[in-house]
Amino acid sequence: MLYREAGQFKTSYAADQAIFPIRQDQIAIGLMAAVAVLGVPALANEYFLETIFVPFLVFAMAALGLNILTGYCGQLSLGTGGFMACGAFFSYKLATAFPELHIVIVFLLAGLGTAGVGVLFGLPSLRIKGFYLAVATLAAQFFLVWMFNKFGWWTNYSSSGVISAPPREVLPGLFITGTEAGPVTKYLFLLVFVALLALVAKNLVRSRIGRTWMAIRDMDIAAEIIGIRPLWAKLSAFAVSSFYIGIAGALWAFVYTGSVEALAFEINRSFQVLFMIIIGGLGSILGSFLGAAFIVLLPILLNNGMLAIDPTISTALVSHIEFMIFGALIVFFLIVEPHGLARLWQIAKEKLRLWPFPY
Amino acid sequence: MDAETRTEAAVDARRPGPARAIGEVLLEVKDVTLRFGGVRALSGVSFDIRRGEIRAIIGPNGAGKSSMLNVINGFYQPQEGQITFKGEVLQKMRPHFAAKNGIARTFQNIALFKGMSTLDNVMTGRMLKMHSTWFEQMLYMGRAKREEIEHRRFCEEIIDFLEIQAHRHTPVGKLPYGLQKRVELARALAAEPEILLLDEPMAGMNVEEKEDMCRFILDVNDEFGTTIALIEHDMGVVMDISDRVVVLDYGRKLADGTPDAVRANQDVIDAYLGVSH
Ligand SMILES: Nc1ncnc2c1ncn2[C@@H]1O[C@H](COP(=O)(O)OP(=O)(O)OP(=O)(O)O)[C@@H](O)[C@H]1O
Numbered sequence: 001m002l003y004r005e006a007g008q009f010k011t012s013y014a015a016d017q018a019i020f021p022i023r024q025d026q027i028a029i030g031l032m033a034a035v036a037v038l039g040v041p042a043l044a045n046e047y048f049l050e051t052i053f054v055p056f057l058v059f060a061m062a063a064l065g066l067n068i069l070t071g072y073c074g075q076l077s078l079g080t081g082g083f084m085a086c087g088a089f090f091s092y093k094l095a096t097a098f099p100e101l102h103i104v105i106v107f108l109l110a111g112l113g114t115a116g117v118g119v120l121f122g123l124p125s126l127r128i129k130g131f132y133l134a135v136a137t138l139a140a141q142f143f144l145v146w147m148f149n150k151f152g153w154w155t156n157y158s159s160s161g162v163i164s165a166p167p168r169e170v171l172p173g174l175f176i177t178g179t180e181a182g183p184v185t186k187y188l189f190l191l192v193f194v195a196l197l198a199l200v201a202k203n204l205v206r207s208r209i210g211r212t213w214m215a216i217r218d219m220d221i222a223a224e225i226i227g228i229r230p231l232w233a234k235l236s237a238f239a240v241s242s243f244y245i246g247i248a249g250a251l252w253a254f255v256y257t258g259s260v261e262a263l264a265f266e267i268n269r270s271f272q273v274l275f276m277i278i279i280g281g282l283g284s285i286l287g288s289f290l291g292a293a294f295i296v297l298l299p300i301l302l303n304n305g306m307l308a309i310d311p312t313i314s315t316a317l318v319s320h321i322e323f324m325i326f327g328a329l330i331v332f333f334l335i336v337e338p339h340g341l342a343r344l345w346q347i348a349k350e351k352l353r354l355w356p357f358p359y
Numbered sequence: 360m361d362a363e364t365r366t367e368a369a370v371d372a373r374r375p376g377p378a379r380a381i382g383e384v385l386l387e388v389k390d391v392t393l394r395f396g397g398v399r400a401l402s403g404v405s406f407d408i409r410r411g412e413i414r415a416i417i418g419p420n421g422a423g424k425s426s427m428l429n430v431i432n433g434f435y436q437p438q439e440g441q442i443t444f445k446g447e448v449l450q451k452m453r454p455h456f457a458a459k460n461g462i463a464r465t466f467q468n469i470a471l472f473k474g475m476s477t478l479d480n481v482m483t484g485r486m487l488k489m490h491s492t493w494f495e496q497m498l499y500m501g502r503a504k505r506e507e508i509e510h511r512r513f514c515e516e517i518i519d520f521l522e523i524q525a526h527r528h529t530p531v532g533k534l535p536y537g538l539q540k541r542v543e544l545a546r547a548l549a550a551e552p553e554i555l556l557l558d559e560p561m562a563g564m565n566v567e568e569k570e571d572m573c574r575f576i577l578d579v580n581d582e583f584g585t586t587i588a589l590i591e592h593d594m595g596v597v598m599d600i601s602d603r604v605v606v607l608d609y610g611r612k613l614a615d616g617t618p619d620a621v622r623a624n625q626d627v628i629d630a631y632l633g634v635s636h
């Protein structure tokens with residue numbers, strides 16, 4: 001089928017403003033949804049679901065959050081790990097203190113709590129920008145992880161080193177956390193939950209609020225003169241971003257790994273999510289997903305690929321090569337294509353639209 | 360027909376029109392002094408802008424023209440003086456207050472949102488007119504969706520008016536300079552301002568672009584009745600389109616009056632010819 005919009009005339013602004021205005025895109029999205037809901041659980045084995053699809057969705061959520069703050073609002077943050085930890089520990093406290101509370105409510109409340117923390121640590125952004133703001137968020141990162149490690153209250157004074165997420169069901173009989181939770185249930189729950197929140201994010205960025213964020217990102221002086229309040233715009237970006245990142249942290253601890261530990265949310269995690277949005281595309285919802293997929297898949301492919309070539313290769317060497325490839329890619333995307341994979345995808349579509357007659 | 364006679368023709372055609380009634384004082388600055396450390400950007404400057412007029416601010420480089428506009432829309436806070444806007448006396452203007460009360464502007468060095476499309480830039484200019492809640496925007500339902508469509512319609516009218524339809528979905532960073540200036544004007548117009556401050560809207564343009572811009576400015580003034588204060592270096596343009604001119608030099612007001620009076624003023628001639636003071 002040819003990728004064309006010829007013959008599809010938009011007769012209203014509403015049609016032009018749809019998320020997928022071109023019919024082929026709508027069909028493609030429908031197909032993708034069908035594959036994601038029906039195909040993946042049927043075809044992928046448990047190992048693939050647990051090691052690829054579940055972490056991909058959790059990371060996509062974190063990347064969405066960071067992209068709102070950094071990609072859309074232009075505020076560089078290295079505190080992602082710390083905010084994820086907030087989400088994880090807030091959920092743990094809520095889930096254990098109120099065992100009756102539905103787990104989705106727990107996640108959302110943990111997200112709201114993290115949003116509050118995000119606003120608090122976002123306050124310096126009113127005075128400082130760029131590199132200096134990144135340093136301030138770094139302080140948040142270290143402080144938060146330290147705090148969760150330091151005070152036993154967060155883990156209900158548990159004596160064992162590993163705190164397991166309590167088992168909870170999303171619908172009667174369908175466990176998504178705890179040992180009884182199966183990978184298919186987890187995957188489908190994450191798919192629906194992340195897709196819905198991604199839709200909300202998309203709606204925000206295409207509405208007034210999103211334009212407010214982008215205006216602050218692109219030219220804060222002009223934004224102010226139009227009547228945008230920088231204070232409000234930046235703090236709201238911190239809030240929404242932290243909400244998503246907090247939920248990602250909760251999903252990480254409860255659904256993906258099943259254990260709540262601050263170690264999972266060290267500074268490395270912050271950089272990992274930052275790399276996702278750089279590679280995937282700053283200021284793009286799609287890019288958050290592409291970046292997450294890329295960074296989840298690359299190590300696995302690399303590992304298997306190199307083992308296939310040389311079965312005696314050491315794991316240390318593999319991980320070194322992985323680092324080098326990541327480094328090179330980050331530099332490439334930062335310099336050549338700051339809009340990342342999402343932009344490359346868009347260029348490919350534009351080429352396809354004109355193919356085979358480029359002029 | 361060369362550029363000058365053409366704009367003159369346009370001016371002559373519109374001069375006596377009844378729509379061009381110049382009204383009461385809309386904005387008045389009084390004894391405004393603005394210092395940056397030791398530099399006096401403005402010293403005791405006073406003048407007024409009447410409703411419906413095109414008011415030019417001219418002067419040599421560094422005279423304090425841009426600073427004056429920055430004071431008017433609250434971007435700089437003067438150390439002394441006051442601003443009266445629509446009868447309200449303000450010690451200091453604030454950018455948000457100015458925007459809310461109908462003051463819009465463009466910048467000398469284009470200050471567009473470079474990563475956003477033309478349409479999004481113009482829509483952003485209209486943001487104070489949008490009132491949907493967070494919740495509605497999250498779901499893109501109800502008022503949020505209605506507003507997007509309603510205001511899109513309005514913004515499209517401005518885009519048509521300024522003849523930038525072909526570029527509505529282009530990121531403005533990719534547009535040529537002249538078009539960027541136009542998008543910036545579109546963004547300012549989207550707020551439906553009562554008074555429009557234009558900082559060198561024609562700087563760096565070629566003759567055709569200047570002509571277009573002149574025509575747009577006159578049309579805005581004519582059709583929407585928008586009051587315009589503009590800074591411009593091109594004397595031909597200033598003399599053609601403005602009703603009154605204020606001349607600044609070294610932060611002081613040198614002259615104030617009709618284009619003809621200002622042109623004949625000896626101080627102004629000296630300042631422009633560089634006679635030492
Ligand atoms: N933010 C600032 N900080 C320090 N000095 C400033 C600032 N803004 C303006 N000035 C100084 O104020 C004086 C007037 O500057 P202004 O930009 O208002 O001049 P102008 O008349 O617009 O000149 P031009 O024709 O070059 O645009 C200059 O001496 C300038 O250096």
Ligand SMILES: [Mg+2]
Nearest residue numbers: 424425426467
């Ligand atoms: Mg200037």
